[in-house]
Amino acid sequence: MPSDPEPPISTRTRSKSIRSSPTKPEGDSIIPQLLILGFFSNCYLLYTLHHLPWCSVIPNLSRCFIFVNAFRCVWPNRYNKNVVLHDTPLSSIFLTRLLATFSEVAWLLLLGLVAMQYAPFDEETEIPFLYSFGAGLLPGLCAMAQCFVWSSLILRTDSLMFYEESTWLVMFILNTSINAYIWFHGVRSPLVIISLVFGFLYLPWQAYFHLGLIVSLKDKPLTASKMTLKNAKLGLVRACKYRNKTKKLVDWGGWTGVTWMVAYWWAEPVWIAAIAWVMEKDGKIV
Secondary structure, eight states: OOOOSSOOSOOOOHHHHHHOOTTOOOSBOSGGGGGGHHHHHHHHHHHHTTTSOTTOHHHHHHHHHHHHHHHHHHSOEETGGGEESSOSGGGOHHHHHHHHHHHHHHHHHHHHHHHHHTOSOOTTSOOOHHHHHHHHHHHHHHHHHHHHHHHHHHTTOSTTHHHHHHHHHHHHHHHHHHHHHHHHTTOOOHHHHHHHHHHHHHHHIIIIIIHHHHHHHOOOOOOGGGOSHHHHHHHHHHHHHOOEEOOBGGGGTHHHHHHHHHIIIIIHHHHHHHHHHHHHHTTOOO
16 A cells, blocks of 8 residues: 555545544444445446436436446545555545546436426426526536535645535535425426435535534635645545555544445435436436
């Protein structure tokens, strides 16, 4: 395992801000290894989509998201301190972030498509500009969040993570608002209900617990002196090669971290598969 070329600029950890355990359990744990079970559930979800056309956008976006989460269940890691379960190039922070970029954009593209396909307007009514703009803005905001997280990763600072997580907050305020609008106009699709339930659970947690903790840590902002090619090169090398193998539950964020991983890598793929299932049933596959 290569040594860390240089410690991160900031000492704050992204994962600690949202996933640290208040009890800080010590010692090795089997819990991170149990994430492998999510690989099998995700493989089953992929199987349920095998009959859908491979030339259609929605099934392929769903497959992309589910595949990446299956991969992350086998080779899990945490960006902070480059924590990995298996010391292998497949656990590379760079590789995981690259795959996650595609899967997260696919996720928000799907939500935008759901908003447009279930828009509460008849065929003779033109969809209002603000509605279509909001639906189209979802993947655009996701792309912006990717810029923040990649910059944070390569420049080896956590200070930009606040902007990334704030962007996710805005994304799901927007998505929840769109689906509330759809609901109040009489559309009772299961996909609308799932988005509303997710929003009501996620938004308070993100705004109060996650962003609140990030603000309380008072990280130093990224300075111009750190925005150099040399620093970026070191960050890229670190993301590609440095791996900190550990089974300590505290290094994985404690029980809060494990809960986050299970929700993201196990539960959300069911939502994404449901988008393809329901839209096929409703004849809205594109």
